[in-house]
Amino acid sequence: xxxxxxxxKTQFIAIFMMAFLGIFAYTGICSEYYGxxxxxxxxxxxxxxxxxxxxxxxxDSVDVGEVNNFTTQSERQFVIKSVGDFDGxxxxxxxxxxxxxxxxxxxxxxxxxxxxxxxxxWIDKRFADARNLTVGDNITFEFEGKTITKTIRxxxxxxxxxxxxSPASFAPDFNNLGFAYLSYKAYPDNIEYNTLxxxxxxxxxxxxxxxxxxxxxxSVTIKEDQFSVAQFAQEMVQxxxxxxxxxxxxxxxxxxxxxxxxxxxxxxxxxxxxILKAVGFNDKTIVLHYILYGFLPVLLGSILGLITGPxxxxxxxxxxxxxxxxxxxxxxxxxxSFIYVAGLLVIxxxxxxxxxxxxISKENPANTMRPKAPKLSSTNFxxxxxxxRHLSFNLRWNWRDAKRNKFxxxxxxxxxxxxxxxxxxxxxMNDSMNDxxxxxxxxxxxxxxxxxxxxxxSALELYYIANYTNGSFIMQMPIEIKANDVEDxxxxxxxxxxxxxxxxxxxxxxxxxxxxxxSISVKxxxxxxxxxxxxxxxxxxxxDEWVTSKIGQMHAEPISQGLIMSPDTLEDQGLNFTPTNIxxxxxxxxxxxxxxxxxxxxxxxxxxxxxxxxxxxxxxxxTIVAGLLAFIVLYNLGILSFTEMEREVATLxxxxxxxxxxxxxxxxxxxxxxxxxxxLGIPLGFYFMTLMMDAAGDSLYYIxxxxxxxxxxxxIITFSLSIFVNLMFSDRISQLDMVEALxxxx
Amino acid sequence: xxxxxxxxxxxxxYKSGDHILKAxxxxxxxxxxxxxxxxxxxxxxxxxxxxNLLGGLDTVTSGEIVVKxxxxxxxxxxxxxxxxxxxxGFIFQFYNLIPNLTALENIELMKDIVDVNxxxxxxxxxxxxxxxxxxxxxQLSGGEQQRVSIAxxxxxxPTMLLCDEPTGALDSKTGVLILNLLQxxxxxxxxxxxxVTHNAILAEAADKVIRIKNGQIESIIINENPRKVxxxxx
Numbered sequence: 016x017x018x019x020x021x022x023x024k025t026q027f028i029a030i031f032m033m034a035f036l037g038i039f040a041y042t043g044i045c046s047e048y049y050g051x052x053x054x055x056x057x058x059x060x061x062x063x064x065x066x067x068x069x070x071x072x073x074x075d076s077v078d079v080g081e082v083n084n085f086t087t088q089s090e091r092q093f094v095i096k097s098v099g100d101f102d103g104x105x106x107x108x109x110x111x112x113x114x115x116x117x118x119x120x121x122x123x124x125x126x127x128x129x130x131x132x133x134x135x136x137w138i139d140k141r142f143a144d145a146r147n148l149t150v151g152d153n154i155t156f157e158f159e160g161k162t163i164t165k166t167i168r169x170x171x172x173x174x175x176x177x178x179x180x181s182p183a184s185f186a187p188d189f190n191n192l193g194f195a196y197l198s199y200k201a202y203p204d205n206i207e208y209n210t211l212x213x214x215x216x217x218x219x220x221x222x223x224x225x226x227x228x229x230x231x232x233x234s235v236t237i238k239e240d241q242f243s244v245a246q247f248a249q250e251m252v253q254x255x256x257x258x259x260x261x262x263x264x265x266x267x268x269x270x271x272x273x274x275x276x277x278x279x280x281x282x283x284x285x286x287x288x289x290i291l292k293a294v295g296f297n298d299k300t301i302v303l304h305y306i307l308y309g310f311l312p313v314l315l316g317s318i319l320g321l322i323t324g325p326x327x328x329x330x331x332x333x334x335x336x337x338x339x340x341x342x343x344x345x346x347x348x349x350x351x352s353f354i355y356v357a358g359l360l361v362i363x364x365x366x367x368x369x370x371x372x373x374x375i376s377k378e379n380p381a382n383t384m385r386p387k388a389p390k391l392s393s394t395n396f397x398x399x400x401x402x403x404r405h406l407s408f409n410l411r412w413n414w415r416d417a418k419r420n421k422f423x424x425x426x427x428x429x430x431x432x433x434x435x436x437x438x439x440x441x442x443x444m445n446d447s448m449n450d451x452x453x454x455x456x457x458x459x460x461x462x463x464x465x466x467x468x469x470x471x472x473s474a475l476e477l478y479y480i481a482n483y484t485n486g487s488f489i490m491q492m493p494i495e496i497k498a499n500d501v502e503d504x505x506x507x508x509x510x511x512x513x514x515x516x517x518x519x520x521x522x523x524x525x526x527x528x529x530x531x532x533x534s535i536s537v538k539x540x541x542x543x544x545x546x547x548x549x550x551x552x553x554x555x556x557x558x559d560e561w562v563t564s565k566i567g568q569m570h571a572e573p574i575s576q577g578l579i580m581s582p583d584t585l586e587d588q589g590l591n592f593t594p595t596n597i598x599x600x601x602x603x604x605x606x607x608x609x610x611x612x613x614x615x616x617x618x619x620x621x622x623x624x625x626x627x628x629x630x631x632x633x634x635x636x637x638t639i640v641a642g643l644l645a646f647i648v649l650y651n652l653g654i655l656s657f658t659e660m661e662r663e664v665a666t667l668x669x670x671x672x673x674x675x676x677x678x679x680x681x682x683x684x685x686x687x688x689x690x691x692x693x694x695l696g697i698p699l700g701f702y703f704m705t706l707m708m709d710a711a712g713d714s715l716y717y718i719x720x721x722x723x724x725x726x727x728x729x730x731i732i733t734f735s736l737s738i739f740v741n742l743m744f745s746d747r748i749s750q751l752d753m754v755e756a757l758x759x760x761x
Numbered sequence: 762x763x764x765x766x767x768x769x770x771x772x773x774x775y776k777s778g779d780h781i782l783k784a785x786x787x788x789x790x791x792x793x794x795x796x797x798x799x800x801x802x803x804x805x806x807x808x809x810x811x812x813n814l815l816g817g818l819d820t821v822t823s824g825e826i827v828v829k830x831x832x833x834x835x836x837x838x839x840x841x842x843x844x845x846x847x848x849x850g851f852i853f854q855f856y857n858l859i860p861n862l863t864a865l866e867n868i869e870l871m872k873d874i875v876d877v878n879x880x881x882x883x884x885x886x887x888x889x890x891x892x893x894x895x896x897x898x899x900q901l902s903g904g905e906q907q908r909v910s911i912a913x914x915x916x917x918x919p920t921m922l923l924c925d926e927p928t929g930a931l932d933s934k935t936g937v938l939i940l941n942l943l944q945x946x947x948x949x950x951x952x953x954x955x956x957v958t959h960n961a962i963l964a965e966a967a968d969k970v971i972r973i974k975n976g977q978i979e980s981i982i983i984n985e986n987p988r989k990v991x992x993x994x995x
Contacts, residue, residue, distance in 0.1 A: 408873045415861035666857040669818060670913075671846025671874045673839065749838070753818050 026280055029651040030273060031312040034360060036647065037269025038320025040640045041262040042353040043328025044633075048258040049348025050329050051251050051336075055177065058342055059244075062119040063088075064174040065212035067222060068241065071232040073207040078230045085225040086215040090117045091208035093199070097158035101146060105191040107139075107156055110173075111202045117212040118175050120196040121343055125150040125169025133200035135168035141179075141341055142193030143170045156195070161203055177340050178246040187339065191612075247340060250629070254332075257633050257707055261437070264703070265640065266356060268433040272648050273360070274367045275426050277309045279655050281371040288375050298376045302369060309368030310361065317357040325349065328636060335628040413684045420659070424688060427652045431692025432699060434645035435733055439700025440707060441637040442725035447708050448627055450720040451573040456620040458523050459572070462515040462598035464615050472609035477597070480610065486599035487513040490585075490592060494577065496553040498543045504556065505539060505577035505714075509585045515598045518579060521571045521718075528579050531587065532567030538716035539576040540569055553578070555590070562588045574623070576714050642732055649740045653685070657744050665753050674749045681748070682741045689737040693730060765920060765953060766792040766815065771824035773810055773976075784810040786976040788824070792921075792969065797947035797987065798955045799967035807976040808957045809925060815955070816849050816923045817841040829920060846874040850914030850922045852943075854929040856906040858898040864909045865894040868916050875917040888912045888942060904935035911942060921953040922946065928958075940966070940990045966990045 069082070074091050082089050093111040098104045110120075115128050120137050122128065128137055136154060148154070148167060155164040176194050179187045199206050211232075215222050219237050226235060238244055284305065291301050329347035337345065417424040466486070468477060481488060490509040495502065510516060517525040521537055528534045535545065545551065547566050554561045570579060582592040603613050657664075664677055705719050773785035784807050792798055802808045813819040814826060817833060820841075826833040828848060836844055851857075858867050868881040885891050888908040898906055907927060914922055924943065928936030944966060946952040956963065964970045965988045972979040 408870055411866065412859070412861055419861060662857075663859055663861075666859065668842075669816075669845065669851055669857075670871075671842055671849075673842050676873075 025654055026276070026651070027312045029647055029654065030276060030280075031316040032647050033269055033273050033276070033644075033651070034313040034316030034364075035320045036640060036644050037266050037273070038317045038353075038357050038360065039324040040265040040328075040636075040644075041324065041356060042321055043324030044258045044262045044636070045353065046325035046347040046349060047329040047332050048251065048254045049350050050325075050333075050346055051247075051254060051348070053348040054342055054344055054346050055247060055251075058121070058172075058177075059174050062121050062174040063117050063214070064238065064244070065117045066215050066238050067213045068236045069211040069213065069226065069230075069232045070209060070234050070236075071211065071230070072209060074209070074211050074230075078211070081229040082211060082213060082226070084229070085217060085222065086213040088117060088214040090114050090212050092210045092212060093202060093206050093208050094210045095158050097156040099193070100155035100157065103191050105142070105146075105193060107142070107192075108194040109156060109158065110194065110196045111199045111206060112196060113199050113208065115196075115198075117214060118173065120171055120173055122169045122171040123343065124171070125167070127169070128196060128198075129168070130198050131200060132168065132198050134166055135197070136165035136201070137169045137171060137196040138167055139176065139189075139193035139195065140170040140172060141187075141189040143167075145189040154195075163201070163203055165197065165201060172341055172343050174243075175241065176243055177342060178243040178250075179341070180242075180246075250336075250340070254629065256709075257630070260703060260707055261440075261633070261637050264433065264437055265644070266360075268430065268437075268644060268648070270360065270363065271433070272426070272430050272651065273313065273364060275422070276651055276655065277364055277368050278371045279423075280308065281305055281368055281375070283655075283658060285375055288372070292376060298373075301376055302372050305372040306365055306368050309364040313361050313364040317360055321353060321357055325353075331636060332629055332632050335625070335632065338625060409680055409683055412680060413687065416660070416684065417687075420656075423652070423656060423659070427649075427656075427685075427688040428692040428695065430648035430652065431645065431689050431733065431737075432696040434641050434648060435693050435696025435729060436700035436703055437637055437641035437644075438729040438732060439697055439721065439726070440703035441634045441641065442729060443701060443704030443719065443721045444630060444707055445634045446720045446722050446725055447704065447717050448630055451715065451717045452620065452623060452627075454519070454523055454573045454718075455623070456616060458525075459517055459519055460515070460598075460616055460619075461517065461600070462616060463600050464598070464603050464613050465619070466597040466599065466603055466613050467611040468595055468597065469609050469611040476607060476609040477594070480603070480607070481597050481599075484597070484599035484601045484603055486597040486601075487511065487515055488582075488592075488594035489516070489596050489598055490582070490594050491596060493556040494553050495556055496539075496543075496551055496578075498545055498549065498551040501543050503539070503542070505536075506575050507553075507555070507577050508575075508579045509582055509592060510579070511581055513598070515600060518570045519572070520569075523571075523718075526570060528568060528570065528581065530581055531584055532580070533564040533584060533588075534568035534570045534579045535566050536576045536578075536716065537569050537571045538714070540566070542576075560590065562590060564588060571716055573716050574714070576716065642736070645733060646736050646740070649685075649689075649737055650743070652688075653740045653744055656684070657681070657747065661751070664748060665751055668748075668751060669753050674745075677748050678741075678745045681744060682738070685737050685741050686734070689733055693733055697726065697729075763794045764791045765794045765829050767825075767827040768811075768815075769825040769827070771814065771826060772822045773807075773814060773819070774822045783976050785814065785821070785824075788973075788976070788978055790971055790978060790981055792953060792955065794953055795947060795951040796953055796968045797944055797966070798953075798969045798971065799963050800955065800957045800971045800973065801959065801961055801964060802973040802979075803959060806973045808959075808973060810976075811973065812923055812925055812955070812957050815921075816851060817845045846917070848920040850917065850919035852907070852910050852914050852922060852924040852927045854926040856898070856903070856910045856930075858906055858910055858913070860898050863895050863897055864890060864901065867898070867909055868913050871913060871917045877917050879916045881916070884912045884916045885909070887915075902935075903931050904938060907931065907935075907939050908942065911939070911946075915946060915950075915952065919952075921955055924954065924956040926958055927956065928960075937990060937993075944990050962993055963990075965993055 079089055079091065091113040095109050097107050097109050099107045112130070115130050120128050122137065123140055125137070129135065138148060138154065150167050150169060152167045153164055154167055155162060173194060173196070179192050217225070222237070223235065226232070239248070288301055292298070325347040333345040466480070480486065487510065490507070492507050493504055494507045495504050512527055518528055518534070520526050535551070540546065543551070545566060547569065549566050550563055551566065552561055552563050585592050667677060668674070701719065701721060704721070708715070708717055708719065768788050768790050771785050771788040772783070775782040775784055788811070800808055800811060810819070814821055817836065821834045824834065833844060859870065862870060865881045865885060868884055869879060872879050882891060882894060885894055888911055890905060890908055890912070893901060893905060898909070901909065922943065927943070928939055931939065940963065943954050943956065947954040965984070967984055968987055970982045970984065
């Protein structure tokens, strides 16, 4: 056995590597996703994240008693946005808690939350780190005209703030954003709780119904809709979708190549099996011996993959995830399916080896000792045609070789096809994401900066700024929209036609939104199954005023889906135009009270890039693993073909064919298979790419894009691998011992 | 008769570790054009080594091999390849036809390595296999395959035909047919034919018999009146 391994070591290494890479990629990518899910679940459980948030004006104990009739646990909080007394006036959300039993603050540093402490505060660790705060520092907040100063008792995390976002960018800016937890005793006045956190075991619908029948309240949010929970869940869905497609592809290619390779390795051992039988070994011993062939390398490779995959791949994603999300720990996850998949790989390898081996050992030894009779071939019409006689020997030989070894040819093509599909899918995602980015930040938005208008802005100052910067007022708000029994939260953009923002159609051509018409984004229209002329109902989030609009137009927007209309159109609907931003083509660096923040376009583009970095990381991981897999598949096919053709090649060499000619002969075959696999792999990869882009985001509208450059790059990768593998065999042609190769029947 | 092949003090040693095996020990002989030569000897005597050296499949340790005035022992790998292509027609015990190619294509294959106009069909006709031109090797019997292999070897009009146990895998009746064909090539077409075998009976049919033992020439006998292969007692 050991000697066999030594003799066939390259093949065993190839098998080992295939099992390893397949399992490595599969478990690695999956464990990244499971890790997110498992760590966030653990965090939510440990901190007892609320199932629902009821907001109202002043919840008293009677309200609590009512609510307790259909909930398992409840607690009141007073939640208020405050401004921290720091440079840049950071927004700090304060939570004055009644007991600290639901959505608990998770302390990482300092003392635990003490509900009787009226002078302490527990601060968001990310904010504290960004501002270099230490435990014991005093910190001052301003809200509703009140100013309070408290002593920092500790830092930590909150399950309600796994994701925090700044109004102007996708990526949170921890320098200007944070939260703090305090005891209700720390509140300067008589506290009037505005939030009721509840845990319940009934269904969401029942909960809402029971709630409607019990107390007066303003609004209710359930866990799935909570901002941070929803955002993180969406991120996980994105990872899961990508994590569902790539690993499955990897594992399929692995199964395919591994099993066929095992079959062929055992078939190569045919004569030896015959000899072993002839000298008296029984079938059982022989079969057992060869089963080890299929068992050991696959087992070892799978185990190594199981260990290293979850260790390495998640760590490539987590650092970028950490810039957007806050969890106390980032650990790779584990799922029993990893073991099952690895086990299945080992078992099927053993089963295939067993079946092949049993078929051979069932024959009588006399037959087995000879090579299997070659299949009879006949000439077909191509070979009888005149053209055939004009083909070079090279082409004729390769044609016949492929015809006689259909299985080998098929395997080579499928192997290459799978790897090319992975490469194309990865590159295509890259291209599509880039296309989406340039669409949003080059084609649509042309402004230099976007100024956020402060809540207490003075109209006069705003008009002055708008004039001074040649800016244009826009209003961007989240809206809730209902049509055809579907509900969704999207955004509205209210703006006059301006040079600073160009609306586009599906082909990225600029269009105008006509005065008096409400335009819906194509992606949203598809989701709601709407066409021009249909009616929708919607309201601005935070307002109870529902309006009905008729869709007058459609536009295409890659990143944010929703409605666009002019201020006049909005007012025709009976709503007020309340600008949220000024966009301008000029730089604006002055400080004034009416402007909360200024975000240059490039910064928005940057934060978009950061947000999509997980997708990009996936692209890199897949490219590298697909490349490696392609190499192993090609190398392995190369070895097997070479072993099978060794005698013929030796004969040709003896007859006087030059090594360079033989090299070309094998190269031609390799290149033809690679070319066919490549061509078939492109549409397949394109299809995978659309699957994954669809998975990447509900709110993204994209045009599947694949640049010629990347097709060329995939071609270069695949073909150079193919040629490289071929070169590795060239040496073996020139070193081929002609005498040995011709001697025996084998 | 012209001498076309000459072995001068040829030595061939194989090293395996510290052990040196002398496969050819100071071998000298000549072969004339058109001769029908039989090389005889027991297993392991060095017959195949001699054939491999002459066929350009292996290189000497010392000594000279002169073929048509060229020193084969000085050839590079590429020169050996084109030497094999132009001068040597091999006939193997196991035929070694290319299984992907039909009988005819196996012969026409030679067009790709030598600059000789080959009429594949007429060559096949000369070994009596014109009707099997479009069949693949696996569809032919052993004797037929060996005849295709002879046709392939002679098609390129080589200086010599080197036959390594050409009847080893055939029954005796078919074997005689093959040997007869080879003798014809020598007698009627002037081809130099060198056959390596351990079957001593064939000696009576040879123009020259070279017996070797332990890597040395035991004897070289020239038959003045060689018998026809078909007249031998098998």
